[in-house]
Amino acid sequence: MEALQKIAKEALASKEAAFIIGYARVPGSQKTRPFIARDEAEAGQLVFDEYCQNNLAVYLTRIARPKEGKMGIVAKSCDVRAIVALLQENQIKRNEVYIIGVNCSGVVEDPAQPLSKENLAGKCNMCQAPQPAGTDTVVGEAKPYERADDKVGKLLAQLDSLSPQERFAFWEAEFEKCVKCYACRQACPLCYCEQCIADKSQPRWIESSASVRGNFAWNMIRAFHLAGRCIGCGECSRACPADIPLMLLNRKMGMIAMKEFNYRHGSNMDDPTLVGSYNNSDRNDFIM
């Protein structure tokens, strides 16, 4: 914690960073939340531990860019993947961000409870490298943690075994709950369009009504737009007030990208993007 605060203070003092997007403790609680430190005193409030669930990369495309200095950000390895994805997609430049990598030992699913095998965020099950790479600096220590049951994976396998009609019925029931608050979109580090297709009214591609038809259109479009792009942070599922298991869709899309194209977004900032590149060995048997 002290090492993190020291680095943040130095980055602000030297004007390397204009601000640091990090986590601060919620008063009177072990919970944390996003916090933007703009001076050294505020940098003294930064924390990092297993209660830091948020993927802060979402702020990189939403916060006003500083006139001078970089955008400092505290990033776990999964958050670094989102930052790398944003670099790959040319939304930010590497010299615009100052990345303070934090070694991670897993984060909680329910912040009201301590970290345990049962209370481990789904994304941590899938984590391939708790130590972030390619950051400007790294603090903390990554301790091994016990992986839990892969509930999302199990549910996916179960869904895959259903008939298309049964699967449709499953999603119909889930999407019926959607209230169209767009928390999934707003919490997503890779949903950064200046004008979302859902907000276009001339023509109106997606009904704004939170009816089954409009909800299907919205959630399916979002899944397609994230195909081969989602980095699996699970913020959409966590932000959803209707408890719709959105990660099922994104993970399935990610699995297809891996299976069909051996592609994992956010792995290397020099890789071209999946949908932005072409390879002679790409499947083309579906083209007539």
Added chain:
Amino acid sequence: MNYYITTDEKLRELVRTLAEQKWNIISADKQGTRFMYINDGKDLTVDAKARPTKVSAKQFVFPKSEPLFFFKKEHDDLKLIDPQAVQQKTVLFGAKPCDAAGLPIMEKLFNWDYKDEFFNKRVENTVVIGMACDYTDEYCFCTSVGLAPDSEKGSDVFLVPGADNHYVVKEVTPKGAAFIAEFKAIFSEAAQGDIKAVSRTQPAPEKKFNVDEVKNWLDGHFESEYWSKAGETCLGCAQCAFVCPVCHCFDIVDENCAADCGRRVKNWDACQFGLFTKHASGHNPRETQPDRYRQRVSHKFKYYQDKFGETLCTGCGRCSRNCAVGIDIAEIVANIPM
């Protein structure tokens, strides 16, 4: 005021009877996510100790998407078709005081310059069975906005948990009295002292701020520096407004059903969306997220108070409990530098 006694089992029996008589029956779901229609006594959830559902019950009087009328092109004429009238009798089970109170608060808005017949009809048709609450967490603040875990505001019938799975049933409104009279077998008459209400196991939420002081400050601090920090990390989703039992903003849009027909729909909308106030010219009077967050707080604790003499908040804490970035409205209001 008349008192009655009932039990969990009797309430389930009531659900079966109501289902036979084709009532709409609404109860919280088992996961605590939302309220939903049920048809079977075993699906009834009446739990004083439960956390407020993630999404409030408002959608049963103010649906997230409500058709106002349909239109159809016939030759060279346009035919307008009214939606089916809301007729079905509805009962909402187990509304916590912070849910039930939302109805009379929203009623003022929907009957101000224009009488919203859709809202009014739904409220008129709905019997609200409220329930004393025995849940408190760090997000609850009903006591700060003039309510309490045993407030009957908005309820027609009010349940107070008593010993041995019994409930003390209080008839609150004439509509509630008529409902109890209609289903006499479920509610046995009692005197007030017959069954002792079980005392709460949770302390009532602490009072976090004084609404009058907040209003006074808001009156003079539209341009305060406080807002720039208060709304800084807000991501601009509408989760807070959509789970809220009293946020009532809506948008009206036309949607096509096919090439020659369509419908005009009233959909939930929210002030945290950038698009909410964006003009056709491209100008946006609430350009930044802090501007929009100020609107949220001001509407709840100042503008609604100015216009209708009520606070537009029931202190349920849903917006804060569900917020992906941990913004807590009670904390922000309590921390106002007064």
